[in-house]
Amino acid sequence: MYTIEAATELLIRGFGGKFAAPGNPWVYTSSEPQGTGQVSAWIDFAAIPEEAGVLSGGERRFLLLAASLAEDVPVDLGDLVPGLDRSNLELVLAAIAHAGGSHQHSNIKTSDDGSMVLGKGYLDSLHPWPQDRPASQPAH
Template identity: 35%
Template sequence: MTSPAALTSALRHHPEGSYCLAAAADLLISQRWLHRGDFTDRFITIGPAAFDDRTTACVDWPAAINALDAGDLACSGGEQRMLRLTAGLADGIPVDLRDALTGIDSTNVQLLVRAVLHAWECQLNG
């Protein structure tokens, strides 16, 4: 398993120019997913960047959500909701906001609001 620190750096490099991907990367990083081999080994691809010597990473969001739907990715209800919200932000995967937003705690609400505001502010000022 690649270290969470290396994944953090690689995930932050991948979304350059895409504000929603950058916000979703930060949201994913703020959760425990990068410490879980059952997530990182299956759904994160790491490789060389196209234009420089840094390492980049991307998440296969449809596969992660399909695994969640199939019950192949064990996690709590709150973790499921946050992963769905993050996938929606990153890849446009539909999420039931009524279910997702009413089932997350105040810490996760703050993380989500920060991520959305960051994407919005970057696009506004970009």
């Protein structure tokens, strides 16, 4: 579940959200309104590799990483990651942290006697989404 959330967030946050917009061949919308001014939409991540071939190298790399997080789309990270610009690389780091569930990890501590104790609440994400970063936490 977190992998699909992370991949979807990548499409929403990267490149001004243009790859999450209706009109892309991998974005589908319902024909029935879900409420006033609302429609249901979903992304066919498995369609991205075939449909992204006409885009720039950076856009294609970004989309392939998103597709790989959500579906069984093989990618070569050694080829894709070096071609990302800094802002998109930061989004990919946040997506990987989210996909791994780091925002839901329990605060487990070891007591003086060596036993494990569950702390209150959850730990912060290992790498928060850029817009969600607390003001006290600087950008990397």
